[in-house]
Amino acid sequence: xxxxxxxxxxxxxxxxxxxxxxxxxxxxxxxxxxxxxxxxxxxxxxxxxxxxxxxxxxxxxxxxxxxxxxxxxxxxxxxxxxxxxxxxxxx
Amino acid sequence: xxxxxxxxxxxxxxxxxxxxxxxxxxxxxxxxxxxxxxxxxxxxxxxxxxxxxxxxxxxxxxxxxxxxxxxxxxxxxxxxxxxxxxxxxxxxxxxxxxxxxxxxxxxxxxxxxxxxxxxxxxxxxxxxxxxxxxxxxxxxxxxxxxxxxxxxxxxxxxxxxx
Numbered sequence: 001x002x003x004x005x006x007x008x009x010x011x012x013x014x015x016x017x018x019x020x021x022x023x024x025x026x027x028x029x030x031x032x033x034x035x036x037x038x039x040x041x042x043x044x045x046x047x048x049x050x051x052x053x054x055x056x057x058x059x060x061x062x063x064x065x066x067x068x069x070x071x072x073x074x075x076x077x078x079x080x081x082x083x084x085x086x087x088x089x090x091x
Numbered sequence: 092x093x094x095x096x097x098x099x100x101x102x103x104x105x106x107x108x109x110x111x112x113x114x115x116x117x118x119x120x121x122x123x124x125x126x127x128x129x130x131x132x133x134x135x136x137x138x139x140x141x142x143x144x145x146x147x148x149x150x151x152x153x154x155x156x157x158x159x160x161x162x163x164x165x166x167x168x169x170x171x172x173x174x175x176x177x178x179x180x181x182x183x184x185x186x187x188x189x190x191x192x193x194x195x196x197x198x199x200x201x202x203x204x205x206x207x208x209x210x211x212x213x214x215x216x217x218x219x220x221x222x223x224x225x226x227x228x229x230x231x232x233x234x235x236x237x238x239x240x241x242x243x244x245x246x247x248x249x250x251x252x253x
Contacts, residue, residue: 086149087116089190089198
């Protein structure tokens, strides 16, 4: 499957904006990604290993948090995973 | 230094006037240069903070996914975001800072006073981690161009709630 890397994380993924990984589930894909690029881990996960609150992960067009099996959802080679930090603010 | 085309600059400011007295928001697509981003296109986004749109903004993650897809299709990257401060200075706030996570990207703020765009400022989110991030004021260079408007509107998406 293809994982799309957002602009702020590309320096920790050798400058890549997209990467191909072999995995059976969403969590497996993220594990594979952070095994290949360990510096990404602290940007994606808390010390407890949970996805940081401001990091959104989309399997194709679906927020993984709202999928019935969440990050245990099975993936295929044609799926895409988008990592998208949140954007908000105001005064 | 943030470089934007005249079209992009005018589109950001016009969007702030359109949505006044609510905050507008959107993404800036461009290319990274040695000394900052060169922005070539602007994508307007919907503000999902309808509960407090006069002083808060949020872009739905699903819309961001679409914006990223559009950037890739144009051979560009998301280099920053913009929003407006209706009747409030064009300075970042504690909320802006707390909610800023796109390290290395530019955050542009336009003050809109009584419906008219006033000062526009840009702040680079510098640092390498959430723990050492900081906003740095950066100059905006507006590049005059005769090219047609390079602007699009991503369909606003209603965000899901936990």
